Amino acid sequence: MTINCNGNLISLDQPKIMGILNITPDSFYDGGKYKDESSILNQVEKMLNDGATFIDVGAYSTRPGALEVDExxxxxxxxxxxxLILQKFPKTILSIDTFRSKVAKECIGNGAAIINDISAGLQDDKMLPTVAKLNVPYIMMHMRGTPQNMQQHTDYDDILKEVLSFFSERLVAAKALRIKDIIIDPGFGFAKNLEQNYELLKQMEIMNFVEHPILAGISRKSMIYKTLKTTADQALNGTTALHMVCLQKGANILRVHDVKEALECVKLYEQLNA
Incomplete structure (x- = not known):
């Protein structure tokens, strides 16, 4: 199982780590933390040294209720x-967290390698054709509504069945345009309440029947810190515990704030399954 990133074939047979770099002022965990060149480059260097295969850059906060940001x-x-990142670290495999086709096109044109779309192409009808033309790996996530109203759309009869149905439809649309390297993201925390997040995680291995790599993004999310009655700042231990569950359920990529700890989890998982 491989994806082609700027001509480099990256195997996902062994789980990989995607480090998160939020350059928004209002992200739920690290908003405003990386706002100058020095802090950004230091964080990217740390994540790469800690073992990140990918760096995911986002300039639009998608936390529940986040404000709309103009394109x-x-x-x-x-x-x-x-x-800035590619000038300093030219071999970095950059993923771009955006649902806008123009942002995707401009970033890929400047050297980024992957598009990570929270809307699976539903927020911008030009996204799938753009990704197809760019011929880059595409991460499609399950979400209902928008970041501004998604938590009003949690009325599922059978969440796993409906998420699988969503991916079935979006994969057909993507493959009709000959998009090749597709990764699916269940969208923990997006249009899902606490109980639904855990129900989805509990049955996540069923998503392997879709036969595409799975990305799990649970790092420091409210499904962890609300359960533990703590905060995102104090949710690293809980995150690590659920990362192991994600790996056992078939996750190929962990999208994380804390690369070193996530990679340790992968190493222990691999030893357990050696």
């Missing part, structure tokens, strides 16, 4: 950071 502002935020 021009998103571009203004993200394009200089893409150039």
């Amino acid at each position: 021009a502002i998103e571009l203004k935020r993200i394009l200089p950071i893409v150039s």
Whole structure:
């Protein structure tokens, strides 16, 4: 199981780590933390040294209830950071967290390698054709509504069945355009309440029947810190515990804030299954 990132074939037969770099002022955990060139480059260097295969850069906060950000502002935020990172660390495999086709096109044109779309192409009808033309790996996530209203759309009869149905439809649309390297993300925390998140995680191995790599993004999310009655700042231990569950359920990529700890989890998982 491989994906082609700027001409490099990356095997996902062994789980990989995707480090998160939020350059938004209002992300739920690290909003505003990386706002100058030095802090950004230091964090990227740390994540790469700690073992991240991918760095996921986002300039639009998608936490529940986040404010809408104009496309021009998103571009203004993200394009200089893409150039900055690749100038300093040219071998970095950059993933771009955006649901806008113009942002995707501009970032790939500046050297990024992957598009990570929380809407699976539903927020911008030009996204799938753009990804197809760019011929890059595409991460499609399950979500209902928008980040602004998604928590009003949690009325599922059978969440696993409905998430699988969603991916079935979106995969047909993507494959009709000959998009090749597709990764699916169940979308923990997106249009799902606490109980639904755990129900989805509990049955996540069934998603392997879709026969595409699975990305799990649970790092420091409210499904962890609300259960533990703590905060995102104090949710690393809980995150690590659920990362092991994600790996056991078939996750190929862990999208994380804390790369070193996630990689340790992968190493222990691999030893357990050696």
